[in-house]
Amino acid sequence: MSAATIVSLPDQSTATIPKMNFLSKENGLLSWLLTGDHKRIATLYLISITFFFFIGGSLAGLIRLELLTPQTSLMAADTYNKVFTMHGVIMVFLFLVPSVPATIGNFVIPMMVGAKDLALPKVNLLSWYLYIIAGFMVIYTMAAGGVDTGWTFTSPLSTHYLNTHVISTGLAIFVAGFSSIFTGLNFIVTIHKMRCPGMTWFRLPLFVWSNYAASILMVLGTPVLAITLVLVVLERTLHIGVFDPAYGGDPILFQHLFWFYSHPAVYIMILPGMGVISEVVSTFSRKRVFGYTAVAFSSVAIAVFGFFVWAHHMFIMGISNYAALVFSLLTMLVAVPSAIKIFNWAFTLYKGSITFETPMLYAFGFMGLFTIGGMTGVFLGSTGTDIHLTETYFIVAHFHFVMVGGMLMAFLSGIHFWWPKWTGRMYPEKISQFAAVVTFIGFNFTFFPQFILGTLGMPRRYAAYPPEFQALNVFSTAGATILGIGYLLPILYLTWSLKYGAIAGNNPWQATGLEWQTQSPPLTENFPETPIMDHEAYDYEWLERQEQKEVASVG
Amino acid sequence: MDHISPVLWQFLQKWLTHFALFPPEASKIAPEMDALYFFMVLVSLVGLTLVVLLIVGFSILYSKTRHPHAVQIEGSTILEATWTIIPLGLFLIMFVWGALLYFRIYTPPANAMNIYVVGKQWMWKVEHPGGQHEINALHVPTGRPIQLTLISQDVFHSFSIPAFRVKREAIPGRYTTVWFEATTPGTYHLFCTQYCGTNHSQMIGDVVVMTPDDFRKWLQSSTSGNSLAQDGERLFASLSCSACHNTRPDARGPSLANVYDSRLTLSTGETITADDAYLRQAILNPSQHITQGYAPIMPTYQGQVSEEGVVALVEYIKNLDSDYRVQQTLNTTDLVPQSQGSKAATPGQAPAAQKEVKP
Numbered sequence: 001m002s003a004a005t006i007v008s009l010p011d012q013s014t015a016t017i018p019k020m021n022f023l024s025k026e027n028g029l030l031s032w033l034l035t036g037d038h039k040r041i042a043t044l045y046l047i048s049i050t051f052f053f054f055i056g057g058s059l060a061g062l063i064r065l066e067l068l069t070p071q072t073s074l075m076a077a078d079t080y081n082k083v084f085t086m087h088g089v090i091m092v093f094l095f096l097v098p099s100v101p102a103t104i105g106n107f108v109i110p111m112m113v114g115a116k117d118l119a120l121p122k123v124n125l126l127s128w129y130l131y132i133i134a135g136f137m138v139i140y141t142m143a144a145g146g147v148d149t150g151w152t153f154t155s156p157l158s159t160h161y162l163n164t165h166v167i168s169t170g171l172a173i174f175v176a177g178f179s180s181i182f183t184g185l186n187f188i189v190t191i192h193k194m195r196c197p198g199m200t201w202f203r204l205p206l207f208v209w210s211n212y213a214a215s216i217l218m219v220l221g222t223p224v225l226a227i228t229l230v231l232v233v234l235e236r237t238l239h240i241g242v243f244d245p246a247y248g249g250d251p252i253l254f255q256h257l258f259w260f261y262s263h264p265a266v267y268i269m270i271l272p273g274m275g276v277i278s279e280v281v282s283t284f285s286r287k288r289v290f291g292y293t294a295v296a297f298s299s300v301a302i303a304v305f306g307f308f309v310w311a312h313h314m315f316i317m318g319i320s321n322y323a324a325l326v327f328s329l330l331t332m333l334v335a336v337p338s339a340i341k342i343f344n345w346a347f348t349l350y351k352g353s354i355t356f357e358t359p360m361l362y363a364f365g366f367m368g369l370f371t372i373g374g375m376t377g378v379f380l381g382s383t384g385t386d387i388h389l390t391e392t393y394f395i396v397a398h399f400h401f402v403m404v405g406g407m408l409m410a411f412l413s414g415i416h417f418w419w420p421k422w423t424g425r426m427y428p429e430k431i432s433q434f435a436a437v438v439t440f441i442g443f444n445f446t447f448f449p450q451f452i453l454g455t456l457g458m459p460r461r462y463a464a465y466p467p468e469f470q471a472l473n474v475f476s477t478a479g480a481t482i483l484g485i486g487y488l489l490p491i492l493y494l495t496w497s498l499k500y501g502a503i504a505g506n507n508p509w510q511a512t513g514l515e516w517q518t519q520s521p522p523l524t525e526n527f528p529e530t531p532i533m534d535h536e537a538y539d540y541e542w543l544e545r546q547e548q549k550e551v552a553s554v555g
Numbered sequence: 556m557d558h559i560s561p562v563l564w565q566f567l568q569k570w571l572t573h574f575a576l577f578p579p580e581a582s583k584i585a586p587e588m589d590a591l592y593f594f595m596v597l598v599s600l601v602g603l604t605l606v607v608l609l610i611v612g613f614s615i616l617y618s619k620t621r622h623p624h625a626v627q628i629e630g631s632t633i634l635e636a637t638w639t640i641i642p643l644g645l646f647l648i649m650f651v652w653g654a655l656l657y658f659r660i661y662t663p664p665a666n667a668m669n670i671y672v673v674g675k676q677w678m679w680k681v682e683h684p685g686g687q688h689e690i691n692a693l694h695v696p697t698g699r700p701i702q703l704t705l706i707s708q709d710v711f712h713s714f715s716i717p718a719f720r721v722k723r724e725a726i727p728g729r730y731t732t733v734w735f736e737a738t739t740p741g742t743y744h745l746f747c748t749q750y751c752g753t754n755h756s757q758m759i760g761d762v763v764v765m766t767p768d769d770f771r772k773w774l775q776s777s778t779s780g781n782s783l784a785q786d787g788e789r790l791f792a793s794l795s796c797s798a799c800h801n802t803r804p805d806a807r808g809p810s811l812a813n814v815y816d817s818r819l820t821l822s823t824g825e826t827i828t829a830d831d832a833y834l835r836q837a838i839l840n841p842s843q844h845i846t847q848g849y850a851p852i853m854p855t856y857q858g859q860v861s862e863e864g865v866v867a868l869v870e871y872i873k874n875l876d877s878d879y880r881v882q883q884t885l886n887t888t889d890l891v892p893q894s895q896g897s898k899a900a901t902p903g904q905a906p907a908a909q910k911e912v913k914p
Binding site for chain 2: 004005006072077078081148150152154156157160161162245246250251252285286287288290291292293294315316317318321324325328329332333335336339340342343344346347349350351352353354355356364367368371372375376378379381382383384385386387388390391392452455456457459460461462463464465466468469471474540541
């Protein structure tokens with residue numbers, strides 16, 4: 001890549017990590033477990049979701065190994081079903097949903113709005129404890145023999161026909177749901193009430209806007225999932241007859257309730273990721289995000305429309321043809337704000353001054369893969385083609401492009417971007433650029449063949465498949481090994497950098513957000529005194545004037 | 556090729572011989588579906604190329620080495636309107652085009668031949684109107700619209716024929732329909748695509764498309780002796796349905812001749828059309844479906860008749876255009892309840908008598 005860089009580090013021979021910071025303020029396990037500090041809770045979250053990502057990722061590896069051959073050669077069909085179910089449950093509820101909001105969002109949102117902490121620090125800690133309880137319940141489920149409903153818990157399969165640990169998994173997700181509701185609630189209150197003087201709504205970084213939109217979805221959508229899971233548990237234990245036709249229930253009702261949450265959940269996962277991309281693209285092209293207002297409102301538009309498209313998961317399930325028509329049209333409408341965002345990011349580069357540090361590489365990866373993920377979503381949103389493509393590997397490839405190619409790329413971009421702020425140290429640049437490229441290549445090798453498999457008709461969730469699909473599956477598994485290396489590398493070098501990374505200083509990227517105008521790692525109170533926002537978001541000229549002033553006053 | 560590992564060699568051989576990139580087109584709808592599919596692929600490629608060109612182009616033109624000072628731009632309403640309206644227009648084209656296909660695939664023509672499909676863990680049972688039964692296979696002729704009426708006996712299943720580009724969920728407790736017209740003889744995959752438990756991936760089979768002549772031969776060679784309606788008639792008699800559903804003046808249930816597709820007024824005052832779904836509900840859940848003027852005395856047959864049995868009964872009632880045969884069965888069934896009743900009465904009385912004796 002180009003030798004030019006915006007990284008400006010302090011003189012390494014004299015620089016030190018500030019003595020007083022949120023990491024060093026108190027020591028001991030209790031000071032962490034009873035903390036109210038949003039940055040410490042974010043750190044706890046980061047460690048826990050990395051742990052669950054590791055488990056979920058290992059399960060994905062098992063799935064790909066099993067699919068190397070057409071027969072069930074590595075594990076029995078039952079085991080395979082449990083493995084993909086646990087992979088889905090862990091990745092969706094214990095990794096993707098909390099990934100950006102509860103870690104990066106938790107860490108930077110209070111600083112971005114110029115506050116000392118989230119509005120409700122104890123609720124924030126409670127949400128982490130709920131997450132951990134849910135995590136233990138999932139681990140208990142796995143240890144006790146697992147569950148094989150698929151992460152979608154389709155009734156009556158889940159309520160009547162399976163003899164596995166549906167109840168403990170359902171309750172785990174119920175608890176995890178409350179963790180997510182509390183996080184969302186906390187963000188909404190903080191963004192409304194805790195903005196510093198001068199921080200108007202349209203001066204907020206776009207990361208805050210997108211997390212705000214996601215929080216609305218969390219607060220309004222998750223209770224529906226919670227009640228659905230309670231009904232599944234009651235149906236299973238007491239046969240209350242809500243979903244199971246054998247007791248007079250309606251299985252389609254379950255689909256409506258489940259997708260009423262689980263479609264917006266997709267936006268809960270992707271919107272905060274989009275926020276990361278806005279920050280990163282702006283910073284590394286030294287430009288205000290092109291059409292700030294359009295990008296901000298497109299987040300809200302996605303959140304609002306996102307609530308009215310759930311039945312596009314049910315086009316072949318016997319909803320009326322006219323209902324399918326309405327939901328298909330709304331689905332097309334929700335695709336538009338995503339297209340707007342992609343083009344706005346691309347035009348942010350126009351006449352910028354671009355450098356290619358790791359967060360930017362991940363952001364480019366996001367833009368390419370999310371475009372593919374989004375476009376293939378239109379294939380599924382159009383009722384006609386959905387008939388052929390749904391429930392096949394096409395849909396698996398589609399949501400992995402959005403969730404892994406989009407969201408995970410955004411998460412890694414954000415982790416690298418805010419790592420110097422979080423730890424006070426830089427990650428090693430060359431190897432991390434290498435990891436970003438490896439991830440991109442491995443990802444495409446893994447998931448692109450699955451589009452072709454899906455078009456050929458290979459159904460999802462098959463432990464065994466007809467032999468003519470093998471070649472493409474071998475490709476996919478080979479790609480997954482590359483992808484695995486791409487994910488292992490950051491875990492290794494980021495850990496290494498905790499001790500050996502270069503001292504970052506306050507603002508290594510020359511970024512404009514308020515979080516960059518304080519020391520790294522920040523004080524427990526974030527800022528020495530309450531900041532006053534006297535400029536627009538992404539105002540790089542303000543930053544330059546600021547620096548000149550400093551030079552003048554020091555000189 | 557000693558230096559190539561045998562595993563790799565085997566894989567390469569497979570790669571060269573068994574490698575599909577696109578499914579066969581074997582139904583009338585398939586080429587139309589593929590036209591939309593390739594239109595979408597084209598739009599996606601153009602869109603993706605555009606995004607990649609913008610990113611790569613700007614990255615080269617405005618890299619820091621070449622362009623050290625960024626020029627601040629707020630945005631541009633015209634540009635933003637362009638990339639709002641053009642994608643919206645394209646998406647709306649895909650929406651309308653897709654909806655047209657969707658309505659065609661899920662609206663069977665009136666002259667379609669109806670085949671019933673019952674899904675259960677983990678097999679597909681196919682019931683032809685001529686009484687041919689199949690498991691995990693479906694034989695159909697070319698050049699004739701075929702309607703499938705699907706139902707599941709337990710959990711959600713999904714009946715998918717990729718070569719025909721059709722798929723429909725088999726749902727417990729309600730009928731769903733889909734239709735197709737096969738064009739090319741051959742054997743194609745049949746998959747269950749909705750996860751349905753342990754052996755989900757074994758719930759597969761073959762769809763055999765035959766020329767009309769071959770199909771006729773197949774029908775003759777695989778007949779079970781009775782048509783589906785005859786199976787239904789036998790069940791109708793053995794369940795004593797005709798004891799009430801007859802034309803006698805004191806009949807306790809409505810006559811079922813020509814009831815199919817007619818408008819009925821229920822005891823709730825509601826008017827409905829007596830279609831497959833209604834007939835099924837009226838058999839399994841009769842107290843909710845009482846025809847006006849009759850007492851709610853019919854017992855439920857839930858759990859007593861399998862979905863295949865219900866399918867046979869529905870097929871029988873569908874084809875019932877006079878009460879003549881019902882009257883005929885009535886003469887025999889009149890005797891059956893009495894003889895059964897007397898049989899039942901004797902052992903019934905005996906324990907009662909014993910009870911009286913014992914204490």
